Amino acid sequence: MLRYFARRLAFAALLVFVVSSGALLLTRLAPGDFASELFGAGATPQTIAEERARYGLNQPILQQYAGWLRRAARLDLGMSLMYRQPVRDLVQQRAANTALLAVTALLLATLVGLPLGVVSGSSGRGVTSTAIRSASLVLLSLPSLLMALLLVLIAARTGWFPIGGMTSIDAADAGWIAWARDLLWHLPVPALALALPIAATLERLQAQATAEALQEPFVIAAFARGVPRRRLIWRGLLRVAIRPVAAIYGLVLAGLLSGSFVVEIVTSWPGLGKLMYEALRARDLYLVAGCAAAGSIFLAVGSLLSDLALAAADPRLRSE
Amino acid sequence: MVSTIRSEPRTFNRLTGRDTVTDTIGLLTQARLVRINRATDELEPWLAESWTVSAGGFSYILKLRRGLTFSDNALFTSADVVFTFKAVYDPKVGSPLAESLRIGGQPLQVSAPDESTVVITFPSRFGPGLRLLDGLPILPRHRLEPALEQGTFADAWGLTTPLSEIAGLGPFVLAEYQAGQRLVFARNPHYWRTDAAGIQLPYLERLTLEIVPDQNAELLRLQTGQTDFGQSEVRSEDYATLKRAADAGRIQLLDLGVGLDPDSLWFNLNPTSKGADPKRPWLQRVELRRAIAHAVDRRAFAETVFLGAAVPVHGPITPGNALWYDPDLPQHDFDLGAAARLLAEMGLADRDGDGVLEDAAGAPARFTMITQKGNTSLERGAAFVREDLKKIGLVVDVVPLDVGALVDRVERGAYEAVYFRFLTTNLDPALNLDLWLSSGGFHVWNPRQATPATEWERRIDELMKQQVVTLDGAKRKELFTEAQRIFASELPIIHFAAPRVYFAMSARVLNATPVLLRPAVLWNPDALAVKRPAGAGN
Numbered sequence: 001m002l003r004y005f006a007r008r009l010a011f012a013a014l015l016v017f018v019v020s021s022g023a024l025l026l027t028r029l030a031p032g033d034f035a036s037e038l039f040g041a042g043a044t045p046q047t048i049a050e051e052r053a054r055y056g057l058n059q060p061i062l063q064q065y066a067g068w069l070r071r072a073a074r075l076d077l078g079m080s081l082m083y084r085q086p087v088r089d090l091v092q093q094r095a096a097n098t099a100l101l102a103v104t105a106l107l108l109a110t111l112v113g114l115p116l117g118v119v120s121g122s123s124g125r126g127v128t129s130t131a132i133r134s135a136s137l138v139l140l141s142l143p144s145l146l147m148a149l150l151l152v153l154i155a156a157r158t159g160w161f162p163i164g165g166m167t168s169i170d171a172a173d174a175g176w177i178a179w180a181r182d183l184l185w186h187l188p189v190p191a192l193a194l195a196l197p198i199a200a201t202l203e204r205l206q207a208q209a210t211a212e213a214l215q216e217p218f219v220i221a222a223f224a225r226g227v228p229r230r231r232l233i234w235r236g237l238l239r240v241a242i243r244p245v246a247a248i249y250g251l252v253l254a255g256l257l258s259g260s261f262v263v264e265i266v267t268s269w270p271g272l273g274k275l276m277y278e279a280l281r282a283r284d285l286y287l288v289a290g291c292a293a294a295g296s297i298f299l300a301v302g303s304l305l306s307d308l309a310l311a312a313a314d315p316r317l318r319s320e
Numbered sequence: 321m322v323s324t325i326r327s328e329p330r331t332f333n334r335l336t337g338r339d340t341v342t343d344t345i346g347l348l349t350q351a352r353l354v355r356i357n358r359a360t361d362e363l364e365p366w367l368a369e370s371w372t373v374s375a376g377g378f379s380y381i382l383k384l385r386r387g388l389t390f391s392d393n394a395l396f397t398s399a400d401v402v403f404t405f406k407a408v409y410d411p412k413v414g415s416p417l418a419e420s421l422r423i424g425g426q427p428l429q430v431s432a433p434d435e436s437t438v439v440i441t442f443p444s445r446f447g448p449g450l451r452l453l454d455g456l457p458i459l460p461r462h463r464l465e466p467a468l469e470q471g472t473f474a475d476a477w478g479l480t481t482p483l484s485e486i487a488g489l490g491p492f493v494l495a496e497y498q499a500g501q502r503l504v505f506a507r508n509p510h511y512w513r514t515d516a517a518g519i520q521l522p523y524l525e526r527l528t529l530e531i532v533p534d535q536n537a538e539l540l541r542l543q544t545g546q547t548d549f550g551q552s553e554v555r556s557e558d559y560a561t562l563k564r565a566a567d568a569g570r571i572q573l574l575d576l577g578v579g580l581d582p583d584s585l586w587f588n589l590n591p592t593s594k595g596a597d598p599k600r601p602w603l604q605r606v607e608l609r610r611a612i613a614h615a616v617d618r619r620a621f622a623e624t625v626f627l628g629a630a631v632p633v634h635g636p637i638t639p640g641n642a643l644w645y646d647p648d649l650p651q652h653d654f655d656l657g658a659a660a661r662l663l664a665e666m667g668l669a670d671r672d673g674d675g676v677l678e679d680a681a682g683a684p685a686r687f688t689m690i691t692q693k694g695n696t697s698l699e700r701g702a703a704f705v706r707e708d709l710k711k712i713g714l715v716v717d718v719v720p721l722d723v724g725a726l727v728d729r730v731e732r733g734a735y736e737a738v739y740f741r742f743l744t745t746n747l748d749p750a751l752n753l754d755l756w757l758s759s760g761g762f763h764v765w766n767p768r769q770a771t772p773a774t775e776w777e778r779r780i781d782e783l784m785k786q787q788v789v790t791l792d793g794a795k796r797k798e799l800f801t802e803a804q805r806i807f808a809s810e811l812p813i814i815h816f817a818a819p820r821v822y823f824a825m826s827a828r829v830l831n832a833t834p835v836l837l838r839p840a841v842l843w844n845p846d847a848l849a850v851k852r853p854a855g856a857g858n
Contacts, residue, residue, distance in 0.1 A: 030724075030725070031721075031728045032722075032725045032727060032728030037723070037724040037727065038338055048731065050414070054414070082330050084479075152540060156540050156543065159544070162546070163540055163544065164532060164546075165502070165530065166500075167498075169504065169528050265537075268501070268530070268532045268534070270498075270499060270500025270501050275500065278327060281327075283724050
């Protein structure tokens with residue numbers, strides 16, 4: 001078991017390294033750079049060259065990458081070219097906001113998707129399961145951007161929730177309880193935009209796994225012995241049927257991050273996605289790499305949690 | 321009052337920030353010696369209450385208002401003005417404003433004979449005079465001098481600077497910055513302006529700039545009353561929606577007239593650049609440019625690309641710039657026959673009957689035109705041009721690129737043709753010399769020439785240099801009209817249409833005078849006010 005997690009941990013570290021290095025190198029190799037973006041057309045080559053030298057962008061790519069790696073090994077992700085602030089500080093601040101959004105969305109998706117999956121998977125072809133399945137298919141076919149815009153539109157029309165931002169203007173001055181309440185009021189739109197497609201994915205997986213588990217001999221035997229159907233499904237069956245869902249939790253987290261990229265921009269949520277969007281627009285390569293590193297840490301943590309959940313659900317993995 | 325901006329500021333220091341958000345922050349928190357009233361285009365006294373010009377027209381003696389204080393209550397004196405100029409010209413600061421404050425590459429000389437007098441000497445006569453100073457905020461010496469002396473001014477007033485360390489002479493002070501969310505400005509209690517009734521400005525107690533990167537979300541916030549206005553004009557495709565909201569009395573939708581920024585198509589005319597193909601010299605011929613100018617139906621272009629909210633234009637100066645626009649300049653009207661004749665004169669003909677012209681070597685008359693990805697009107701415009709040029713046998717491959725990649729290509733000269741739209745920042749052509757002079761970096765079709773590559777560019781150089789040193793307004797207009805006439809004949813940039821500019825703001829905004837230059841409303845922040853809700857007390 002320990003060896004298994006050590007291996008997963010090493011894989012997580014490799015993932016963070018590869019993703020952040022890839023982001024840095026790709027941003028560096030793409031046409032244009034921070035200096036040309038900053039000045040636009042019309043600046044003299046001398047001005048642009050001076051600015052490049054000032055930020056060390058005139059170094060050969062390998063030298064630049066090696067320097068970044070050396071600093072990154074000491075957990076120094078460099079200075080943002082755009083904001084002139086340490087990348088680590090910028091990323092930490094925004095990653096916390098994204099984490100809040102992602103965890104809320106994941107909880108919502110899990111609390112909605114799994115039970116509905118069990119219901120639709122265990123109730124044959126009835127009206128309930130057809131309705132759930134249809135709703136899931138609609139939600140699965142909607143891209144995050146459309147979902148976000150739709151929810152923002154509903155919020156705008158009804159006025160039930162704010163259509164953007166993380167807190168109101170006066171929230172910080174009103175005490176922490178009012179601030180928390182205000183934050184909770186701002187969460188539903190972005191969290192639902194992220195959660196609904198994931199809930200639909202979880203529902204579909206859970207429904208299929210539940211339907212398959214219902215055909216297992218031990219389930220048929222339990223029914224034959226007179227175990228009440230509801231108890232069997234919600235206690236005995238869920239533990240078996242949750243394995244395929246637990247296995248994709250890491251991927252679900254990755255989906256959450258890529259979805260949050262769009263959702264944060266549409267709903268003005270000050271998270272990692274919005275920061276990375278600005279960094280990419282400005283070709284701020286150290287900030288891009290820092291955001292990518294943070295994103296891959298999310299993914300790695302998600303994978304580890306997924307493995308833990310799988311191990312909890314499947315004793316065979318614990319003995320590995 | 322709540323407004324929106326589309327991106328984060330990169331610094332709070334206008335002398336080092338190049339982004340539009342930093343410029344807007346500067347307008348809210350700092351003040352200049354003189355101001356161009358963007359609604360009337362008149363030069364107004366601001367921190368300087370009056371000035372006199374020396375006999376030769378080289379020197380200006382400015383009398384500063386007495387007794388003004390910065391937002392931290394420190395006294396404003398001529399030393400602050402001298403300090404600001406010192407900072408802007410310091411090479412270690414690398415200020416983006418430095419180039420615009422040079423004349424013929426030479427800086428202005430600034431001295432302070434006493435606490436309330438400043439003498440500014442220009443290196444030569446300069447037609448626009450003190451209008452040059454409209455963009456320069458005067459910064460507090462007592463706050464920033466140590467940074468300048470230590471060589472750290474470029475990083476001073478960054479985003480992590482405690483806001484209490486930032487002081488200015490503008491109507492507001494930056495009270496709160498929530499990264500990724502908003503900037504909150506509070507009224508500057510030491511602000512020096514009063515209205516006609518003697519009431520101290522600004523009227524607003526607080527002004528918030530919400531950071532909303534997505535334009536659709538920005539529009540929705542305006543429609544639902546969560547914000548009062550944004551910084552950019554209404555997109556053609558949003559007009560109908562906003563018109564309904566305006567008819568319902570929820571917002572004000574204002575027609576600001578014809579915009580200043582026409583779309584621009586230019587070819588790479590530098591024969592030695594990477595994009596120049598020696599096998600296709602016809603790409604640099606004036607006949608090609610004239611043929612294209614004749615081949616595009618500008619009326620249909622305005623209807624299709626801007627959904628009717630545009631006017632056909634034939635030059636870089638649009639009717640929106642009333643002082644410098646000349647309606648009598650040569651025009652290339654829609655005429656497919658004339659276009660075909662011009663192409664035939666260059667030896668382009670349909671030799672194999674496939675509907676596409678070929679040159680003498682049999683190679684198809686084809687070129688690549690890069691444009692900005694994600695800008696809907698540019699993408700629609702590029703598609704329209706491609707279709708119209710197909711009718712005269714020219715094949716255009718449109719390649720949309722991210723703006724950074726596009727700028728990189730232009731900078732390296734690695735392109736054949738570009739379709740783009742520039743943002744006008746100054747109405748006076750003497751403040752846009754980079755475009756007109758062959759030595760200019762913004763002379764995009766063939767920038768930074770050591771000597772003019774063509775006779776017509778040499779002639780435009782002469783006219784513009786003369787225009788800049790002429791103090792008589794009528795004479796300046798005459799010289800510029802002649803330069804425009806040459807431009808319209810040689811067509812280094814082909815223009816098709818200038819959009820009509822509409823600006824939307826909530827119904828409760830008072831005293832706003834939106835203008836074509838950006839920022840449309842916040843250029844005049846101390847006059848802004850909001851209507852109190854019915855039933856609210858005084």
